[in-house]
Structure formats: structure tokens, C-alpha cells
Amino acid sequence: MPIPRPTAERLSQLARLLDQHSHAAAISSSEIEHKTGWPSHTIRKDISFLELDADISTTAGYNPVALAKAIRKTLNLAETDSKCCIVGLGRLGSAFLEYSGFAGSPFSLCAGFDSNVNRVEILKADFPLYPSFKMKEIIPRFGIKFAILCVPPQQAQATADKLIECGITGIVNFTPSLLSVPSGIEVENVSIIDALGALAARLAAENAHKE
Amino acid sequence: MPIPRPTAERLSQLARLLDQHSHAAAISSSEIEHKTGWPSHTIRKDISFLELDADISTTAGYNPVALAKAIRKTLNLAETDSKCCIVGLGRLGSAFLEYSGFAGSPFSLCAGFDSNVNRVEILKADFPLYPSFKMKEIIPRFGIKFAILCVPPQQAQATADKLIECGITGIVNFTPSLLSVPSGIEVENVSIIDALGALAARLAAENAHKE
Numbered sequence: 001m002p003i004p005r006p007t008a009e010r011l012s013q014l015a016r017l018l019d020q021h022s023h024a025a026a027i028s029s030s031e032i033e034h035k036t037g038w039p040s041h042t043i044r045k046d047i048s049f050l051e052l053d054a055d056i057s058t059t060a061g062y063n064p065v066a067l068a069k070a071i072r073k074t075l076n077l078a079e080t081d082s083k084c085c086i087v088g089l090g091r092l093g094s095a096f097l098e099y100s101g102f103a104g105s106p107f108s109l110c111a112g113f114d115s116n117v118n119r120v121e122i123l124k125a126d127f128p129l130y131p132s133f134k135m136k137e138i139i140p141r142f143g144i145k146f147a148i149l150c151v152p153p154q155q156a157q158a159t160a161d162k163l164i165e166c167g168i169t170g171i172v173n174f175t176p177s178l179l180s181v182p183s184g185i186e187v188e189n190v191s192i193i194d195a196l197g198a199l200a201a202r203l204a205a206e207n208a209h210k211e
Numbered sequence: 212m213p214i215p216r217p218t219a220e221r222l223s224q225l226a227r228l229l230d231q232h233s234h235a236a237a238i239s240s241s242e243i244e245h246k247t248g249w250p251s252h253t254i255r256k257d258i259s260f261l262e263l264d265a266d267i268s269t270t271a272g273y274n275p276v277a278l279a280k281a282i283r284k285t286l287n288l289a290e291t292d293s294k295c296c297i298v299g300l301g302r303l304g305s306a307f308l309e310y311s312g313f314a315g316s317p318f319s320l321c322a323g324f325d326s327n328v329n330r331v332e333i334l335k336a337d338f339p340l341y342p343s344f345k346m347k348e349i350i351p352r353f354g355i356k357f358a359i360l361c362v363p364p365q366q367a368q369a370t371a372d373k374l375i376e377c378g379i380t381g382i383v384n385f386t387p388s389l390l391s392v393p394s395g396i397e398v399e400n401v402s403i404i405d406a407l408g409a410l411a412a413r414l415a416a417e418n419a420h421k422e
Contacts, residue, residue, distance in 0.1 A: 012408035170410035197223035199381035
């Protein structure tokens with residue numbers, strides 16, 4: 001059964017939460033509710049999508065290490081080598097050059113691209129940075145599958161088209177432009193304005209519920 | 212009827228898409244499908260949550276201006292004055308100081324905070340920046356309701372607690388820490404790793420479907 005997208009997203013977050021509690025013998029769904037704000041019945045429903053070994057769930061709760069492993073296996077996050085690149089090294093893109101969250105995740109950053117050759121030479125990172133015209137050579141050579149898109153909005157679609165030509169199959173889109181992509185390619189839009197909009201909508205729904 | 216969260220998020224993105232097509236007389240659900248990748252039946256179902264005037268939908272499609280307005284009214288995004296602050300002005304937080312997406316949105320940035328007084332004095336923004344100890348004074352005075360949290364992960368929970376004390380009701384959490392908040396407060400987690408995880412899960416689901 002395919003996993004619904006909100007479930008996949010919650011489970012992916014839950015795996016990170018469980019990592020922070022790997023020392024605990026067990027974590028209950030009500031503890032998870034307290035830490036995440038998701039109702040415990042939603043959490044149990046999400047977990048029901050996983051194929052669980054018998055020893056994951058006890059009367060005291062879930063085994064955090066085993067549950068995190070089961071989530072990563074089901075969501076195909078178990079491979080430790082999904083290669084990513086950052087495209088567009090302006091203020092936002094270059095801020096991600098030192099993002100520490102990749103450590104311990106199944107994703108690794110292995111290249112950065114910018115059309116400004118100067119910028120590529122000045123910036124420092126733990127992985128190589130290239131001028132954009134090298135994408136065609138570097139992306140297939142490293143087997144990079146994911147791109148984090150931080151270019152100016154007016155260049156977003158053209159850059160996405162080029163990335164897909166080079167073999168990218170998933171794009172995290174930090175630009176405010178919405179992208180058209182062929183089937184088989186996935187885009188995840190990340191936008192402060194949408195995040196604020198989702199917060200405002202949920203707060204409005206809560207208030208309506210109270211009235 | 213409360214609007215499901217994924218619907219609210221799609222509608223909020225759709226309103227931005229419609230803004231880009233405000234010159235068009237009409238936009239059809241299949242055009243929206245092409246531009247967003249969402250199935251047209253999902254789009255029609257999402258739109259069915261809105262209270263629509265008779266003139267929004269014609270045989271040629273939706274009136275983009277009227278539909279965007281109806282979305283913003285329903286999602287409570289119509290007010291043009293939801294005030295936000297950025298908390299933590301390191302590389303990521305300071306990158307948002309020049310983010311252009313707030314223009315034309317119902318949200319406005321009106322303050323930034325950092326515990327490092329030097330940083331607050333050196334950085335430039337179109338709105339005032341303050342040392343963190345001023346949050347208690349500035350947040351209530353300006354009526355700021357939303358915070359964009361970009362502090363180091365080990366400071367995330369303590370900073371969130373302080374923001375809520377000051378009157379913040381919604382937090383966009385850019386740190387990898389998950390936050391515990393009291394009921395009535397909403398958190399939206401934004402994480403590159405979760406975005407990549409969602410992409411990987413969707414690509415895996417597609418491939419499983421094909422096999």
C-alpha cells in the first residue's frame with residue numbers, strides 16, 4: 001500500500017525524533033504526541049503503515065532504535081548515500097554550505113553550483129563548488145540525484161530543466177517560483193510564506209473550533 | 212468544516228500561483244495541474260472547501276484574481292498585517308533578511324533578534340534588529356504573532372519557550388530540533404532533510420508502483 005505523503009513526512013520527522021531518544025528503552029505514542037503535537041491516534045495510524053518486527057512494540061511503548069530503523073527501511077531512507085547538490089550559492093544557498101543536519105542523515109552534499117565563477121572561487125565548503133556550466137559533467141559523474149534549488153526566482157524553471165537533463169530526479173525548491181516538471185520527477189516546495197500560511201490557517205481553524 | 216492541513220498548504224501555494232497569472236481571464240484546473248503537478252481532481256476537491264461567489268468559475272476556468280482572493284479569505288490570509296520576526300541571525304537567519312517573498316504576501320517582517328549584540332549592530336535590514344533580551348519588550352509592543360526560528364539547535368527549545376511567553380503563537384522552525392509547545396501554539400517544521408526524505412519516499416512509491 002502506498003504511504004500517503006503527510007504520513008511519509010511525519011514518519012521522516014519521527015525517525016529524527018527517535019534518534020534523539022535512542023538511549024531510552026521505550027517511547028510511548030503519548031510521549032511522541034507530547035513532543036510533536038500530533039494526536040496519538042495519528043501516530044499509531046502512521047506507524048501501522050510500517051512492517052514491524054515483533055520486538056519493536058512492548059507494553060511500555062516502542063523501541064526507539066528499532067522503530068527508527070523500520071521507518072527508514074520503509075521510506076527507503078536506509079541507503080546512506082543519496083547524493084545532493086546545492087544550486088545557486090547566494091545568501092540562502094551559501095548558508096546551507098555549513099548546514100550541520102546532513103550528518104547522520106541518509107543524504108550527503110557533494111557539490112555546489114553557481115553561475116558566478118567568482119563566487120564559486122571565494123566560498124568555502126567541505127565539498128567542491130563548480131561554475132554552473134559544469135553541471136552536465138559533474139552530476140552524472142557523481143551520480144547526484146537530488147538538487148537543492150536556491151537560484152533567483154526568474155532563473156528557477158530554466159535551471160530545473162537543465163538539472164533534470166543532467167539526471168536529477170528530485171528537487172527541493174527554495175525559490176518562490178512553482179516549477180513544471182515531467183512525470184517521474186518530484187519537487188518539494190519549501191517557502192517561508194507557505195509555512196506561515198499553514199500556521200495561520202491552523203491557528204484560524206483552532207480559533208473557529210473554540211468559538 | 213475545518214480544512215485539512217495538506218489542502219490548506221496546497222491552497223496557500225495556489226494563491227501564489229494565481230498571483231503570477233492575474234493577467235489571464237481564466238485558468239483551468241488542468242492548467243493548474245500542469246503547473247503544480249497536483250491531479251486536477253485534487254485541485255477541484257481543494258477548491259470545494261472555499262466559499263465561492265458565482266462569478267469565480269466560468270466554462271473557461273477560474274478567474275485567477277477572484278479565486279486567489281477567496282483562498283486568502285478562507286485561510287484567513289486576507290489581513291495584510293500579520294507581523295513576523297526572525298530569531299537567530301546566523302548565516303541562515305541573516306539570509307532571510309533580504310528574502311523578497313514577503314512583498315505582496317499577507318505577512319510582514321518587522322523585527323530581528325540575536326543574542327550577539329555585535330551581529331545585531333553590523334547586519335543591515337529594512338526593519339530594526341535587536342539583542343535577544345529585548346524580545347519581551349518589542350514583541351508585545353509591535354503585536355508580533357509569528358517567529359521564524361533560526362537559532363542553533365541546542366538553543367531552540369529555550370528560545371521557543373521565551374517567544375511563547377512574549378506572545379508568539381506560531382513558529383516556523385528552521386532548526387533540526389523538534390519543539391514541545393503548549394496547546395494553542397502552532398509549529399511548522401522546515402527541514403532540508405525532511406524535504407529530501409519526502410522526495411525520496413515519493414520517488415520510491417512511484418518506482419514501486421511501476422514494478
